[in-house]
Amino acid sequence: MTGRASIDRSLLAWTEHRDLWQGVLNECFIPERAVEQAWHGSHSVIAQVVWERDGLQEIETVILAKTGDLRQVELIDDRRFIKTLWLHHDHIRET
Numbered sequence: 001m002t003g004r005a006s007i008d009r010s011l012l013a014w015t016e017h018r019d020l021w022q023g024v025l026n027e028c029f030i031p032e033r034a035v036e037q038a039w040h041g042s043h044s045v046i047a048q049v050v051w052e053r054d055g056l057q058e059i060e061t062v063i064l065a066k067t068g069d070l071r072q073v074e075l076i077d078d079r080r081f082i083k084t085l086w087l088h089h090d091h092i093r094e095t
Contacts, residue, residue, distance in 0.1 A: 022079045023052040028086040031067045039063045039071070047073045048091040054079070060095065 026049070043062045050056050064084060065072040071092050075085045 020078060021081065022054065024075075024080065024085060025050040025052060026087060026091055028070050028088055030086055031070060035067045036065045036072070037067060039066050044095045045071075045073065045092050046095055047075075047085070047087055049075065049085070049087075051079065063092070 045061060045063055047059050047061050048056060049059055059075065059077075061073045061075060063071050063073055069089050070086050071089055072084050072086050073092065074083060076083055
């Protein structure tokens with residue numbers, strides 16, 4: 001996908017899509033904005049995402065920001081409304 005990610009408004013209706021949406025079990029807390037830093041390393045990575053029902057999935061994505069041991073990655077997936085995710089750096093490897 002190139003350009004801005006568009007939001008499919010039909011996915012916002014919880015009652016219609018509750019079976020599609022899933023939590024991410026290895027998601028980390030969202031750090032305070034003041035401690036986030038722009039990412040200057042390799043942007044192309046493989047992120048290990050552990051879905052609530054679908055289990056482990058390796059996803060090719062990009063790093064957007066960092067803070068300490070956490071990395072913010074882009075996650076464009078209909079199973080999740082929020083399109084970014086904070087993961088511990090152990091769940092990310094460079095491609």
